[in-house]
Each structure stands twice: as C-alpha cells, then as structure tokens.
Amino acid sequence: MSTVADILKAKGSNSIYSVAASDTMLLALQRMAEKGVGALLVLDDAHIAGIITERDYARKIALQGRSSAATTVGEVMTRKVHCVSPEQSSEECMSLMTSLRIRHLPVLNAHRQLLGMISIGDIVKEIISAQQFTIQQLEHYISGAPPVHV
Structure with missing residues (x-):
C-alpha cells in the first residue's frame, strides 16, 4: 500500500505553488x-491560510460576474483546508477526497511544516500503477516466470 510520502517522491519536485x-x-x-495546476495554496508566511481552486473561480467569480482583476484571493478562497500526513495511505486520501468532494490535499509533517500538495490525479496515478504491478506479478505467477522486483 503506497503512502503520501511515496506519492510525493514519485512526483519528483515538491514545489509548492502558492499565492497570498x-x-x-x-x-x-x-x-x-503557468504551473499547470488546478489549485494554489494561500500562504500567510509559511502557514496555510486557505486554498484557491479553479472551482472557486468558476463559482465565486465567473458565475457572480465579478472581476478577476478587482477581486482578491482572500475574498473567495476556501478557508477550511483539509491536510494529510506523509504516513497516510493513498486509499485513505482517496476516501477523504471522495467524501469531502475535494481534489487537493496539502501534506504536513508532524511539526506542521508544509511538504507539498497531492491531487486526485496523483492518487489515481499511484493506484493505477499499483494495480498494474499486481497484474504483472499475477501474470508472471500464472506463466511460471520469475517475479518482477521493484
């Protein structure tokens, strides 16, 4: 079972994209x-003040006829941000995202330091990769070939 730490490691760069x-x-x-992402963390110093997503834009700016240039992030950001720890499993994250209907989870260590952010796409990619590995192992088992080690 993969963990959030595994997902962050697989992503490579742990760049944290944010705005004020x-x-x-x-x-x-x-x-x-510019970054090719659907959400940004809203940081106050190094602390999470909120999150702003494409969904926030669509519902709180576009549909209300507000101006993107005249509206601050703080006026429309989601203030209650759900976070996960590096030790949590991808299955736990998928369950949390599904039940809360969210697509992004910041990752905090035990000292509440921000390590990165994972998305539903990251989780799905990890789950598919794990399933493909299991399928390969089963195919090798059935055919009598030696197992593949990672």
Missing part, C-alpha cells in the same frame, strides 16, 4: 495556468 490572500484572482489564475 492579498493577491488578485487574476494573478492566481495566471499562476495556475
């Missing part, structure tokens, strides 16, 4: 597009 609550939504959208 005082930044405009236009800047946040530009940063999301």
Whole structure:
C-alpha cells in the first residue's frame, strides 16, 4: 500500500505553488495556468491560510460576474483546508477526497511544516500503477516466470 510520502517522491519536485490572500484572482489564475495546476495554496508566511481552486473561480467569480482583476484571493478562497500526513495511505486520501468532494490535499509533517500538495490525479496515478504491478506479478505467477522486483 503506497503512502503520501511515496506519492510525493514519485512526483519528483515538491514545489509548492502558492499565492497570498492579498493577491488578485487574476494573478492566481495566471499562476495556475503557468504551473499547470488546478489549485494554489494561500500562504500567510509559511502557514496555510486557505486554498484557491479553479472551482472557486468558476463559482465565486465567473458565475457572480465579478472581476478577476478587482477581486482578491482572500475574498473567495476556501478557508477550511483539509491536510494529510506523509504516513497516510493513498486509499485513505482517496476516501477523504471522495467524501469531502475535494481534489487537493496539502501534506504536513508532524511539526506542521508544509511538504507539498497531492491531487486526485496523483492518487489515481499511484493506484493505477499499483494495480498494474499486481497484474504483472499475477501474470508472471500464472506463466511460471520469475517475479518482477521493484
């Protein structure tokens, strides 16, 4: 069973993309597009103040006819942010994301330091990879070939 730490390691760079609550939504959208992500953490110093997502933009800016250039991130960000630890399993994260209907989870260590962020896509990729490995092992077992070790 893979852990959040495994997922972060597989992602390679643990770059944390963020904005400040005082930044405009236009800047946040530009940063999301530039980084190819659907969410940014809103940081106050090194502490999580919230999260801003494409969904927040669609529901709180676009549908309400607000201006991205005139609206700050702090006005529309989601303030209650659910976080996970590196020790949690991918299955636990999938369950949490599904029950809360969220797509992103910041990762904090035991000292509450931000280590990175995982997305539903990261979780799905990890689960598919684990299933493919299991299938390969079963195929080798059935055919009598030696097992593949990772």
